[in-house]
Amino acid sequence: MMSAPLxxxxxxxxxxxxxxxxxxxCWIYEGILLFGVIFISGYLFSTLSQTRHAMDNRxxxxxxxxxxxxxxxxxxxxxxxxxxxxxxxxxxVDLNGNALTQRKALLRYALSWxxxxxxxxxxxxxxxxxxxxxxxxLLWIVLWAWLSRFHPDRxxxxxxxxxxxxxxxxxxxxxxxxxxxxxx
Numbered sequence: 001m002m003s004a005p006l007x008x009x010x011x012x013x014x015x016x017x018x019x020x021x022x023x024x025x026c027w028i029y030e031g032i033l034l035f036g037v038i039f040i041s042g043y044l045f046s047t048l049s050q051t052r053h054a055m056d057n058r059x060x061x062x063x064x065x066x067x068x069x070x071x072x073x074x075x076x077x078x079x080x081x082x083x084x085x086x087x088x089x090x091x092x093v094d095l096n097g098n099a100l101t102q103r104k105a106l107l108r109y110a111l112s113w114x115x116x117x118x119x120x121x122x123x124x125x126x127x128x129x130x131x132x133x134x135x136x137x138l139l140w141i142v143l144w145a146w147l148s149r150f151h152p153d154r155x156x157x158x159x160x161x162x163x164x165x166x167x168x169x170x171x172x173x174x175x176x177x178x179x180x181x182x183x184x
Contacts (some may be wrong), residue, residue, distance in 0.1 A: 015097070015167035017154045018090055020145055023166060030084035034069070041068040070109050077105035089170040095163055104163060111158035115144055 018026075045064045051057045076082040080091050080099045092108070094100055100108065119136040128136070148156045155165055 018166060018168040022088055024145060026084050026088040026090055033084055037072055038065055041065050073109045074102055074105040078102045091167050091169045093165050093167055108162040108164050111162050114158045115141060
């Protein structure tokens with residue numbers, strides 16, 4: 001099954017890499033939207049499993065939420081954008097500028113856990129407090145975002161490893177069109 005390419009009249013180099021600030025703003029907005037997805041998923045899981053206490057079936061709930069998130073991101077990245085990405089005019093594409101295959105979207109999802117897994121593993125091994133775990137996660141997120149400055153195209157490294165790119169697809173302002181283009 002072939003992916004839908006970006007519009008044919010626009011070449012890939014005209015789609016620049018968005019700034020880190022725009023990507024992180026989109027990332028935060030995505031987190032806000034995911035609150036509802038995770039809330040509904042948790043409610044569905046606890047209803048179906050008859051869980052009465054938050055600590056019962058905790059690992060099952062975590063696996064279920066991880067599966068729901070995998071389906072959510074794989075589906076939307078395969079289509080090119082999540083709702084947050086549409087709002088911020090970002091699109092995820094493969095290195096040729098095509099929409100992602102579901103396999104590539106799933107690989108990107110798995111590798112995107114690099115935002116959280118390293119500090120969570122360290123904190124689990126060291127058995128730190130919740131405050132220290134949150135601080136370690138925040139510090140790692142800043143470091144992980146900063147490391148994109150060392151990528152030739154300023155992409156996040158999980159995008160590089162999965163063979164994907166985040167691109168800026170903001171519409172071209174009408175003022176930037178040449179007057180000759182308007183007369184043709």
